[in-house]
Amino acid sequence: DIQMTQSPSSLSASVGDRVTITCQASQDISNYLNWYQQKPGKAPKLLIYDASNLETGVPSRFSGSGSGTDFTFTISSLQPEDIATYYCQQYDNLLGFTFGPGTKVDIK
Amino acid sequence: QVQLQESGPGLVKPSQTLSLTCTVSGGSISSGGYYWSWIRQHPGKGLEWIGYIYYSGSTYYNPSLKSRVTISVDTSKNQFSLKLSSVTAADTAVYYCARDKPPYGAFDIWGQGTMVTVSS
Numbered sequence: 001d002i003q004m005t006q007s008p009s010s011l012s013a014s015v016g017d018r019v020t021i022t023c024q025a026s027q028d029i030s031n032y033l034n035w036y037q038q039k040p041g042k043a044p045k046l047l048i049y050d051a052s053n054l055e056t057g058v059p060s061r062f063s064g065s066g067s068g069t070d071f072t073f074t075i076s077s078l079q080p081e082d083i084a085t086y087y088c089q090q091y092d093n094l095l096g097f098t099f100g101p102g103t104k105v106d107i108k
Numbered sequence: 109q110v111q112l113q114e115s116g117p118g119l120v121k122p123s124q125t126l127s128l129t130c131t132v133s134g135g136s137i138s139s140g141g142y143y144w145s146w147i148r149q150h151p152g153k154g155l156e157w158i159g160y161i162y163y164s165g166s167t168y169y170n171p172s173l174k175s176r177v178t179i180s181v182d183t184s185k186n187q188f189s190l191k192l193s194s195v196t197a198a199d200t201a202v203y204y205c206a207r208d209k210p211p212y213g214a215f216d217i218w219g220q221g222t223m224v225t226v227s228s
């Protein structure tokens with residue numbers, strides 16, 4: 001199966017800071033990489049699909065990039081409402097879906 | 109807009125079968141074009157995909173759970189269901205149903221989740 005790693009596992013940043021999370025796949029997944037935001041007690045919310053496409057209604061301060069095995073998720077200017085855990089997730093039509101372990105984002 | 113709602117027992121005894129149903133509203137499973145998945149999250153942990161079903165009944169399961177999982181669909185009720193057999197405490201989790209947006213393999217709509225505890 002395809003393993004996903006994320007770093008860091010947690011971070012603290014100030015409001016207005018640029019925040020970057022990386023996700024690495026154990027093998028080439030092309031652009032089949034999605035990013036989610038999960039707040040406590042809530043279901044995950046899709047933010048970015050196909051590595052770099054912003055889901056409808058998601059603020060433009062969120063962005064994604066990468067292909068192959070290395071991907072990046074960025075919040076250009078951290079807002080208080082962005083406090084959450086962020087997950088990457090890959091899709092392979094033979095091996096199914098795998099999520100990364102998550103990155104918890106806090107306000108400093 | 110499409111909404112998903114999980115339902116089922118919150119407590120299951122060890123060795124029994126966990127059964128959950130996801131009711132889809134605001135859209136028809138039969139219209140096709142989407143895959144319907146079950147995903148779980150162990151307390152304080154990450155997310156694990158369990159499997160999906162298409163309206164036609166075709167399924168695909170996580171290999172690590174395949175021997176215990178059955179997902180079925182009832183298009184007349186606009187529902188799909190999960191059965192997980194021979195449960196243990198390790199199956200205690202929040203279970204989500206979700207819609208997969210092909211071809212991206214992205215889960216764009218989720219239910220609110222339902223907590224299932226395995227305990228005697």
